[in-house]
Amino acid sequence: MGAQKKFRQLQRYRTISSALARSGFEFIVYSNSREAAAAANGAMDWDNAGKRIRLLLEELGTTFIKLGQLASTRPDLVPQPVLKELAKLQDAVPPFPYADVSRVIEEELGAPMSQLFRTFEPLPLASASIGQVHRAVLADGKEVAVKVQRPQLSAIVETDLDILADLARLADRRGSWSASYRLTEVVEELGQGLLAELDYRQEAAHLERFTRAADKMRHVRIPAVYRPYSSQKVLTMEYIQGIRLSDTSQLKKQGIRTRVVAERIADAIFQQILVDGVFHADPHPGNILVLPGEEIALLDFGMVGRLSAHTQKHFASFIIALRNRSSKGVMRAIGHLGMIPAEVDRGKLYADVEEMRTKFYDVPLKEVRLGEMINDLFGVAFKHRIRIPSELTMVGKSILTTEGVVAELDPDFSVFDVAEPIGKRLFLERLNPWSFLKNMLEDVPEYFQIASELPGTMGRLSAMLRKGKMQVEVVSPQLEQLVKKLDRISNQMSFSIVLLALSLVLLGLIIGSSISGAQTMLWRLPMLEIGTVISLLMFAWLLYAIFRSGRF
Numbered sequence: 001m002g003a004q005k006k007f008r009q010l011q012r013y014r015t016i017s018s019a020l021a022r023s024g025f026e027f028i029v030y031s032n033s034r035e036a037a038a039a040a041n042g043a044m045d046w047d048n049a050g051k052r053i054r055l056l057l058e059e060l061g062t063t064f065i066k067l068g069q070l071a072s073t074r075p076d077l078v079p080q081p082v083l084k085e086l087a088k089l090q091d092a093v094p095p096f097p098y099a100d101v102s103r104v105i106e107e108e109l110g111a112p113m114s115q116l117f118r119t120f121e122p123l124p125l126a127s128a129s130i131g132q133v134h135r136a137v138l139a140d141g142k143e144v145a146v147k148v149q150r151p152q153l154s155a156i157v158e159t160d161l162d163i164l165a166d167l168a169r170l171a172d173r174r175g176s177w178s179a180s181y182r183l184t185e186v187v188e189e190l191g192q193g194l195l196a197e198l199d200y201r202q203e204a205a206h207l208e209r210f211t212r213a214a215d216k217m218r219h220v221r222i223p224a225v226y227r228p229y230s231s232q233k234v235l236t237m238e239y240i241q242g243i244r245l246s247d248t249s250q251l252k253k254q255g256i257r258t259r260v261v262a263e264r265i266a267d268a269i270f271q272q273i274l275v276d277g278v279f280h281a282d283p284h285p286g287n288i289l290v291l292p293g294e295e296i297a298l299l300d301f302g303m304v305g306r307l308s309a310h311t312q313k314h315f316a317s318f319i320i321a322l323r324n325r326s327s328k329g330v331m332r333a334i335g336h337l338g339m340i341p342a343e344v345d346r347g348k349l350y351a352d353v354e355e356m357r358t359k360f361y362d363v364p365l366k367e368v369r370l371g372e373m374i375n376d377l378f379g380v381a382f383k384h385r386i387r388i389p390s391e392l393t394m395v396g397k398s399i400l401t402t403e404g405v406v407a408e409l410d411p412d413f414s415v416f417d418v419a420e421p422i423g424k425r426l427f428l429e430r431l432n433p434w435s436f437l438k439n440m441l442e443d444v445p446e447y448f449q450i451a452s453e454l455p456g457t458m459g460r461l462s463a464m465l466r467k468g469k470m471q472v473e474v475v476s477p478q479l480e481q482l483v484k485k486l487d488r489i490s491n492q493m494s495f496s497i498v499l500l501a502l503s504l505v506l507l508g509l510i511i512g513s514s515i516s517g518a519q520t521m522l523w524r525l526p527m528l529e530i531g532t533v534i535s536l537l538m539f540a541w542l543l544y545a546i547f548r549s550g551r552f
């Protein structure tokens, strides 16, 4: 590291440590204080700390504001009172001058402004802590919006992240409290998210992906990206003319039907979450434009969430269980989502899930906020120190923001009206034999792994038994659950194998009839009939056996 850089880092180190001390967070560095002890034994007054944390982050600038905004999407890492404060973080930063804008663009795109643009508005449309957006016209006449990153930002962010990682390690070495909040891990994870946001090429890739997905949604537009005019620090997009969703008086003036807009926004976001598996993580009103005919345009794909097919599937079941007010269903879905480690007291967890009943279950559906419900559930998870897959936490924030937006447009509209049919459709699709089989095949590697580990495990078990080292008493609910799960897996596998056999016979029948004509069919028919009858008998027997075992 150069001497100048080292000096800058030291200076910044001092600024950050003294700001921490002034805000009453010196215990992060000096662990033998009362607060450190309170944080360690879970008695920290987070209500009081939340506001101080927010002010501290705002004081320390871009890196910290952005980290705070990212943390506000993580109810699994941050206590609820702090989360509420973080959601208020403002990044209203004054714009940077046009001289810097043109310098960054010319350096990044390797050509003078006059060659790149026919016109370029020197005053930005909007400015935020990472960058600002200017309206322009390309040399070929296309109207564009150009997002330009603040100069020197990546160097500042990298220095700040290094310092933060150092502080977290220091806290980890000195006290037990930071370990229980996984401080080093949190800094690392949020830091990576922030660095990813600094690369506009990633946002460009997101825009392209969402454009493809939105093709099947008639009323949703995503700005096209102009790649030759984009780079790591410059993003050039198609300019979309529309009314900002936050401009309610203009919406009214243009006679926009707000209910329709609300439905389309909710539909677009739930379609992304439940069907596409990639979703806009921050659909706040500043990121949505309304066009004539109540079309909507989604902007700003810097923060995007992803769900694996597995999580998506069980998240849909989770929504249906919430809708049906079924605590058992909710617990089952959480289990499938892989959130409950073995050491959690399931009884207490169930009691906490049930407690949500008073707040959500016994009120009319219209008044239920799904995002709030999900976040409360994450709060319960936080309390039980349950690890929530990070992909899921962004969903809570995205839905919460969507609900806030649609409630402004139409207070009577419930996102369940949109989410539930999509969830049910997915659920029904899953019952279709082919997707059922596909799902089973997706899980096959897992079964093979269990199977491959089985001989070793059995070998060890029998050796222990031979040596008389083991006393077995089957009282563990987890073990019983495992047995049930294996039982269910084998039943499902047998079911799908027979289903496959049945489908192949039918397929043979169809192909046979279409290729060979009726005559050749005549001699094939008895064979097929015999096959079909055998498969049907096997199928009936299997169904009987499965239903008798009660585990499917």
Ligand SMILES: Nc1ncnc2c1ncn2[C@@H]1O[C@H](COP(=O)(O)OP(=O)(O)OP(=O)(O)O)[C@@H](O)[C@H]1O
Binding pocket: 125, 126, 127, 128, 129, 130, 131, 132, 133, 145, 147, 223, 237, 238, 239, 240, 241, 244, 286, 287, 299, 300, 301, 302
């Ligand atoms: N393609 C576009 N067409 C028209 N206006 C746009 C376009 N892209 C951005 N804008 C305008 O610029 C504003 C800021 O854009 P965007 O949200 O992408 O920037 P940002 O720097 O990521 O801001 P923030 O982080 O605060 O959301 C938008 O609210 C919108 O008014």
